Amino acid sequence: MQRSLIPAIALSLATLGATAHAEEPLKIGISAEPYPPFTYTSSEGEWTGFEVELAESICDAMQAKCEITPTGWSGIIPSLKSERIDMIMNSMSITEARKKVIDFTDPYYFTPGAYVAAKDAELSLPEGLDSLVLGVQSATTNATFARQALRDTGVDIRLYDQAEQVNRDLLSGRLDVILADEIAMTELVERDEASDYEIKGTAPHHEAYGEGVGIGIRQGDDDLKTKLNAAIKKVQQDGTCTRLSEEYFGTDVCVG
Template identity: 75%
Template sequence: MNRPLITLVGAAVPGLSATAQAAEPLKIGISAEPYPPFTYTSSAGEWTGFEVELGMAICEAMGRACEITPTGWSGIIPSLKAGRIDMIMNSMSITEARQRVIDFSEPYYFTPGAFVAADDLELGGPDDLGGQVLGVQAATTNATYARRALRDSVDDIRLYDQAEQVNRDLLSGRLDVILADEIAMTEFLERDEAEGFEIKATAPRHAAYGEGVGIGIRQDDDALEADLNAAIAKVREDGTCGALSEDYFGTDICT
């Protein structure tokens, strides 16, 4: 799973724009807060994970050098718009609200939100959340869903800056339930300290979750968008995305 990260790339995909060659490295913005198994630091201190490896494979398909640029999640879109990073590849769902300020590539995966709680808590879905304390990471599609769909059924919704803060407060008993990405929660539940917790239900399809996860880019960056879409298609068709997904999740989540 932890293969060496690719920093320099080779042949480009036929049909990609000529500007995709011999240019400055593209800066891939990811959250500075680890989000395993999508983005996290290895024991050697290097960033790795499903999206880091997939991002490098996409860059290789474009014939571009890329570098990982950690950025605080709450400021990642402003960093993109200001030119400090060139794209966001950090499980960012394509939503109507975000499309007002940035553009996206084609989606490369989709996963629903999941409700996680102690295994002895009776919880069949969102309608059973009355009286529970729910935790969710702020500025995420799960937070948007909670705000839009759960305000009338949950008395106490607590927002956190980082996903790991939500996880810790669930384990410590300060939260009864958390709502987070299902794949990330599957990984979280494999930890020894998460014994006794389980996924109770997944959130229903809702406009808050958008069309899937795509790579965020600046508006009107048409050449990069075209190159990314061609490269995403290539890594899907040649099995690279599926193989990485199987490595990290045991299933193919690539759209």
């Protein structure tokens, strides 16, 4: 009798383990450093923003349990590859360089890079960058664009780990100009402390900016990619993406 119970017990434990594993939520990696209005913490300490709400809608469309998992931006791709997170949804542009190490879903939004400087600064782009100090967040498409397209302009490019560090150094006068996502820069110049600053122009279309922003996933995770693409299509077609975009940005940045 005892021998006959062992396989049954083993099977039950295996079934319970499989069920528990199946119910594990998908971990959505976002940068631990706030990136408003895309990702930031509310006054209650909860993560919110355009991409957080859109991620929730995408998970609902997949009928999947998900959880936001803050991760340092510089280590977010290694975290994906080592399976500490299951996807990256944090304004990550689809580029050829990144596609060598991870895969992407279809794009869900696109915005250009924007230059911000003091309102009284006479700035022609890109020629007028000569001898100026430009700040940009490292490991971003804007940093890639700056290295590839601006290195011959005579500008002094300074790289930062966090977007807010770039903003603070501009407002404190340690930088002459910064280059970052246009939507994020629109939010920056609306702050009271940035009333003397404005967007001076946007970066031209360049290969550094890739095909738009998509959800980063591990190479070979085809089942998840198929489900995510279907969910992205659904939130685009039913107006969810546009509604959230207009709520947070005042304009529609969704693609597809």
